[in-house]
Amino acid sequence: xxxxxxxxxxxxxxxxxxxxxxxxxxxxxxxxxxxxxxxxxxxxxxxxxxxxxxxxxxxxxxxxxxxxxxxxxxxxxxxxxxxxxxxxxxxxxxxxxxxxxxxxxxxxxxxxxxxxxxxxxxxxxxxxxxxxxxxxxxxxxxxxxxxxxxxxxxxxxxxxxxxxxxxxxxxxxxxxxxxxxxxxxxxxxxxxxxxxxxxxxxxxxxxxxxxxxxxxxxxxxxxxxxxxxxxxxxxxxxxxxxxxxxxxxxxxxxxxxxxxxxxxxxxxxxxxxxxxxxxxxxxxxxx
Ligand code: FAD
Ligand code: A2P
Numbered sequence: 001x002x003x004x005x006x007x008x009x010x011x012x013x014x015x016x017x018x019x020x021x022x023x024x025x026x027x028x029x030x031x032x033x034x035x036x037x038x039x040x041x042x043x044x045x046x047x048x049x050x051x052x053x054x055x056x057x058x059x060x061x062x063x064x065x066x067x068x069x070x071x072x073x074x075x076x077x078x079x080x081x082x083x084x085x086x087x088x089x090x091x092x093x094x095x096x097x098x099x100x101x102x103x104x105x106x107x108x109x110x111x112x113x114x115x116x117x118x119x120x121x122x123x124x125x126x127x128x129x130x131x132x133x134x135x136x137x138x139x140x141x142x143x144x145x146x147x148x149x150x151x152x153x154x155x156x157x158x159x160x161x162x163x164x165x166x167x168x169x170x171x172x173x174x175x176x177x178x179x180x181x182x183x184x185x186x187x188x189x190x191x192x193x194x195x196x197x198x199x200x201x202x203x204x205x206x207x208x209x210x211x212x213x214x215x216x217x218x219x220x221x222x223x224x225x226x227x228x229x230x231x232x233x234x235x236x237x238x239x240x241x242x243x244x245x246x247x248x249x250x251x252x253x254x255x256x257x258x259x260x261x262x263x264x265x266x267x268x269x270x271x272x273x274x275x276x277x278x279x280x281x282x283x284x285x286x287x
Contacts, residue, residue, distance in 0.1 A: 032057075033116040037091060042179040045287075046145070047109065048084065048095045051117055061087050061156040062127035062149040062245070064279075066120040067094065069107050076118050079104045082148035082247075082279075083123065084184075086155035092119070095148040095180055099287055125149065126277045127245050129162055131268040133275060135243040137234065138163040141219050141256060143171040146247035146281030147181045153245070155188055160197040163243070167203045167232065171219045171248075173210040181206060203232050219248075220255045239265045244276035249286050253278045 034051040041047040059065065068078030085093035098109045111117065127149045132138070138159065140150040147170050153159050154168055170181045181204075188198045207215040207222060215222075215231075222228040229236050237244075237260075244265065246256050257267070260276050268274025 032119050032121055034092065034119045036111050036113055036115045036117060038113065039111060040180075043174075043176045045098045046096070046177060046180065047098065048093060048180055049111060050085070050091045050093045051119065053090055053092045054119070054121075057092070057119070057121060059083055059087055059123035060125075060128050060130075061152040061159070062129075062279075063123040063125035063152075064149070065123045066118075068104055068118040069111075070118070071103075071107075077104045077107070078118060078120065082125070082127075082145075082152070082281075084148040084151035086152050088156075093151070095145055095151065097145050097282070097287070125279060126269075127153070127247060127279045128277075129153075129156075129158060131270055131273050131277045132162075132243040132245075133268065133273045135163060135275075136241040137165045137167060137243070139237075139242060139244045140166065140168045141171075141223075141244065141246045141248070142169070142181075142281070143219065143248035143252050144177070144281060144286070146249075146252075146279075147184075148281075149247055149279065150245070151181070151184045154185070154198065154202055155191075155194055157194060157197065160201045164201065165203065165234070166201055167205065167228075167234070169205045169207065169219050169222070169228065171207045171209065171252075173208065175208055175211055175213055178206045178208065205232070219252065220259065223256065223259055237263055237265075239263060239275050242275070246276065246278045247281050249282070250280060251285075253280060 036049055036051055038050040064080045064082045066078040067081045068076050071077055081094045084095045099105045142150055150168055172178050185204045189195055207217055209218055226236055246253050265275040268277050
């Protein structure tokens with residue numbers, strides 16, 4: 001049964017600056033196995049899955065871990081995956097792309113309940129609340145699978161204790177690609193333990209760029225023309241009050257960072273919390 005517990009902070013301080021480089025890649029000497037307990041396919045390119053959670057596995061909302069599968073020779077193929085479930089849950093959840101011919105996801109796409117997955121014990125990441133100064137509003141800006149770390153953060157009570165309002169923007173090409181975030185937000189609003197704070201404090205803004213929808217346009221455009229804030233009756237972005245987390249393609253991350261720097265927002269880290277933090281949702285140009 002799912003239980004809310006106090007998070008156990010990781011001991012390592014500013015580890016995310018070393019993030020990917022410090023994580024083990026390949027090899028199976030330290031592999032931990034977890035069992036798949038649920039799988040949902042959202043589109044032909046997107047699926048989510050749950051696994052059981054080893055009692056010793058601890059993480060902070062917004063972090064990622066290395067997960068993977070063994071190839072035909074028994075060698076581990078591991079990749080970085082944001083943990084989409086909240087830290088208090090007794091299972092782990094991940095949200096995955098399917099890359100045609102991708103070394104991991106061309107296999108991972110076929111997982112079924114009862115299969116084993118490799119889960120490395122170490123977690124890290126830049127999208128944590130400790131890197132942000134106090135503020136009034138927290139903007140969570142994601143495209144594609146970049147929503148995954150925010151699926152964790154929007155279910156963490158600390159997010160709502162730190163910020164009066166949380167604005168989650170999820171940008172995708174098509175409406176179908178919003179299916180997972182729509183479900184997570186709806187379930188969070190209805191959750192017996194966190195539902196009240198989510199309903200009162202979370203604004204969810206799904207936007208698509210290649211179909212007609214209630215909200216269309218790239219996140220960068222919605223930010224630049226002020227439509228995002230005005231549509232929610234919020235004041236324009238202001239570094240004195242607003243804090244931002246970004247998770248998307250390299251292009252999206254760079255474009256938003258440029259807008260924020262022009263408004264005097266400062267990037268945060270653990271030794272010097274700031275106004276915004278960024279994580280890549282994947283390495284490369286995307287599919
Ligand atoms: P790879 O050889 O790893 O990738 C092939 C190419 O596919 C990449 O060069 C890129 O162009 C494209 N690609 C890879 N991942 C994505 C993606 N998510 N969206 C769009 N294009 C992509 N992936 C997830 O699906 N969910 C996550 O939660 C997630 N979290 C990540 C967190 C971090 C910090 C980083 C760096 C990456 C994350 N990724 C995530 C990407 C993931 O590590 C793998 O790249 C992805 O699972 C594909 O693996 P692959 O071996 O099949 O193909
Ligand atoms: P668009 O359809 O105009 O390319 P992808 O699936 O390619 O990762 O894109 C996910 C979403 O992110 C799409 O809506 C896409 O818009 C948008 N996007 C891609 N690159 C950028 C960028 N540099 N700035 C803002 N939005 C972007």
